[in-house]
Amino acid sequence: MDFKGTTKKFSAINAFRNYVQKVIAISGMKALIVDKHTMTMISLVISQTEIISKQVFIVEQLDSKSKPTKTPMNHLKAVCILRPTKSTLTSLHAALRNPKFKEYHLFFTNFISEESLKALATVDEYDLVKQVQEYYCDYYAVNHDLWHCHQFSSRSLYTRRSNWTSSDTEILNRNVQGILSMLLSAKKRPVVRYQKSSALAKAVAIEIVSGMKEENEVFDFRDSQQPILLILDRREDPITPLLMQWTYQAMVHELLTITDNRVDMSGVEDVKADMKQVVMSINQDNFFADSYTYNFGDLGGAIKGLVSRYKEKKGSHQIETIQDMQRFVEQYPELKTFQGNVSKHVAVMVELNRKVKEERLMAVSEAEQNLACDHDHSKAVEEVMRLLGDRNIPFLRKVCVASLYNLRYEKQKNEMPTIRSILKDQAEGMHQRRMLRFCDELIKYAGASSRGGELYKNRGFLSMVKNAFSGLNEIENVYTRYKPLLSSVLDALLKNKLAVNDYPFMDAVSNSKSIKQVFVYVIGGTTYSEAALVAELNKNSNARIILGGSCIHNSLSFISDVMGFSSSAEIQVDVKV
Numbered sequence: 001m002d003f004k005g006t007t008k009k010f011s012a013i014n015a016f017r018n019y020v021q022k023v024i025a026i027s028g029m030k031a032l033i034v035d036k037h038t039m040t041m042i043s044l045v046i047s048q049t050e051i052i053s054k055q056v057f058i059v060e061q062l063d064s065k066s067k068p069t070k071t072p073m074n075h076l077k078a079v080c081i082l083r084p085t086k087s088t089l090t091s092l093h094a095a096l097r098n099p100k101f102k103e104y105h106l107f108f109t110n111f112i113s114e115e116s117l118k119a120l121a122t123v124d125e126y127d128l129v130k131q132v133q134e135y136y137c138d139y140y141a142v143n144h145d146l147w148h149c150h151q152f153s154s155r156s157l158y159t160r161r162s163n164w165t166s167s168d169t170e171i172l173n174r175n176v177q178g179i180l181s182m183l184l185s186a187k188k189r190p191v192v193r194y195q196k197s198s199a200l201a202k203a204v205a206i207e208i209v210s211g212m213k214e215e216n217e218v219f220d221f222r223d224s225q226q227p228i229l230l231i232l233d234r235r236e237d238p239i240t241p242l243l244m245q246w247t248y249q250a251m252v253h254e255l256l257t258i259t260d261n262r263v264d265m266s267g268v269e270d271v272k273a274d275m276k277q278v279v280m281s282i283n284q285d286n287f288f289a290d291s292y293t294y295n296f297g298d299l300g301g302a303i304k305g306l307v308s309r310y311k312e313k314k315g316s317h318q319i320e321t322i323q324d325m326q327r328f329v330e331q332y333p334e335l336k337t338f339q340g341n342v343s344k345h346v347a348v349m350v351e352l353n354r355k356v357k358e359e360r361l362m363a364v365s366e367a368e369q370n371l372a373c374d375h376d377h378s379k380a381v382e383e384v385m386r387l388l389g390d391r392n393i394p395f396l397r398k399v400c401v402a403s404l405y406n407l408r409y410e411k412q413k414n415e416m417p418t419i420r421s422i423l424k425d426q427a428e429g430m431h432q433r434r435m436l437r438f439c440d441e442l443i444k445y446a447g448a449s450s451r452g453g454e455l456y457k458n459r460g461f462l463s464m465v466k467n468a469f470s471g472l473n474e475i476e477n478v479y480t481r482y483k484p485l486l487s488s489v490l491d492a493l494l495k496n497k498l499a500v501n502d503y504p505f506m507d508a509v510s511n512s513k514s515i516k517q518v519f520v521y522v523i524g525g526t527t528y529s530e531a532a533l534v535a536e537l538n539k540n541s542n543a544r545i546i547l548g549g550s551c552i553h554n555s556l557s558f559i560s561d562v563m564g565f566s567s568s569a570e571i572q573v574d575v576k577v
Helices: 012-024 036-045 048-052 086-097 114-123 166-186 199-214 248-255 286-291 296-315 322-358 361-373 377-388 395-408 416-426 429-435 438-446 459-477 485-494 528-540 555-562
Strands: 030-034 056-061 073-082 101-108 129-134 140-143 146-148 191-194 228-233 262-264 277-279 517-523 544-549
Touching: 012 030, 012 036, 012 073, 012 101, 012 140, 012 166, 030 036, 036 056, 036 073, 036 140, 048 056, 056 073, 073 086, 086 114, 114 129, 140 528, 146 166, 166 199, 166 517, 166 544, 191 199, 199 228, 199 517, 228 485, 248 286, 248 296, 248 322, 248 528, 277 322, 286 296, 286 322, 296 322, 322 361, 361 377, 361 395, 377 395, 377 416, 395 416, 395 429, 395 438, 395 555, 416 438, 438 555, 485 517, 485 528, 528 544
Parallel strands: 030 056, 030 073, 073 101, 101 129, 146 544, 191 228, 228 517, 517 544
Antiparallel strands: 140 146, 262 277
């Protein structure tokens, strides 16, 4: 689908897609060669149908574990979109030593060193490499204003840098490479600001400024209104990833998990075969593009409208003549696609609705919001104990509630010993027992002594004032009272009121009175709820905000990251205790 205003406003999806379109536009019959990273990156921004339409007859993964065919294909040109990693370059060297394509066109998603270029020239004994280009698209574009680096493990970066392993350095470098690539896609050289309370945010900011200076020629952009790059740290707002979400995209990720725009529905009872894996992409689904920020209540009405439109379209086909039959046959593929889209959203909505009811997620969400926004210990204890005693509520959500309680009341006498004991008694299996440590690990990671700012500053008092004056109108917002820290930070930034003491400039200072473009990067991962916030700001303000992060967290992946697990599969939990 087209993005409104792309001629004026930068889109992460369109920028990446434009690079891919340039590559596959090379004349003649082609094979598209990718690696394990770019295979996914490309699938997020362009359809297989569009790729095939450009005379691409085969898509092959260079570093695939299943050995690709060695049959010579001298009639095909190899157009390669690759990350310039050590493992990918090793695989490329092997392919060039024993070539099976007529010629090779190499496009790297980021900077490639002189040393690597010399090595490529050495292994290209048959002189088949026709061009080598750097196309800066080293990121995963999810929404037009949302991207990430697919780095789900950041916890180790919070240790002393002198204790870092080579793996930790690689994780930091991957974040930096993604940011630099995004800036070059947008053709911007921003002024850099960072969260002063975070040594990690400062480290990223230093590397970004150093990278732009080192690649000064490619960052030589003339821009009268210099944009801002703001580096934030997930640790400063550990609440947002733990909350139950109520906007469509965020809710699907929290309850079903979105992995590279795909949702696994195979575990849903009585799901149809063609609904076991569904794609939730704003790039390929007009309805999802319009509704991904809708709240749960509005979503039901929108899907009802989608079903009604399908019925109208289906009922409009009256076949009485040969011409009617011809018209129906011509429109049938479009109708079939429409039917599949309707079925998908209905199936997802039904499953979300089932989980909300059976797992008592509204009660859970209200308690989570109260813990995040109010300071009332006796009420909090009462709510937490009530939820812990409800066997319909999943263990994961109980851990989230207990952790939010521990975070809020860590500095006073609290009921955590009792809460830990209750959770321990309810934990079933190795995965749930592993999760028991999270309440305490969260304090080590993002407790008051680890965070720089005051997470709960004035929230309790402001909440009481709002409740006193807003009356019944506040009831409908009971599940969305907490606003991510990003909300107040962006509000202050766009008004040119973001405190320099808390968010200093790195190297250069912006003198612009009007901020038109902001790149925000959350080291440690962003969330779809923050993405929904940015999407609304982009709709309602004159500024263009692009949100990026190490990854896109839901509560399970965040817990996994904080506990230092390599993947959330290590703590995958059962639905109920």
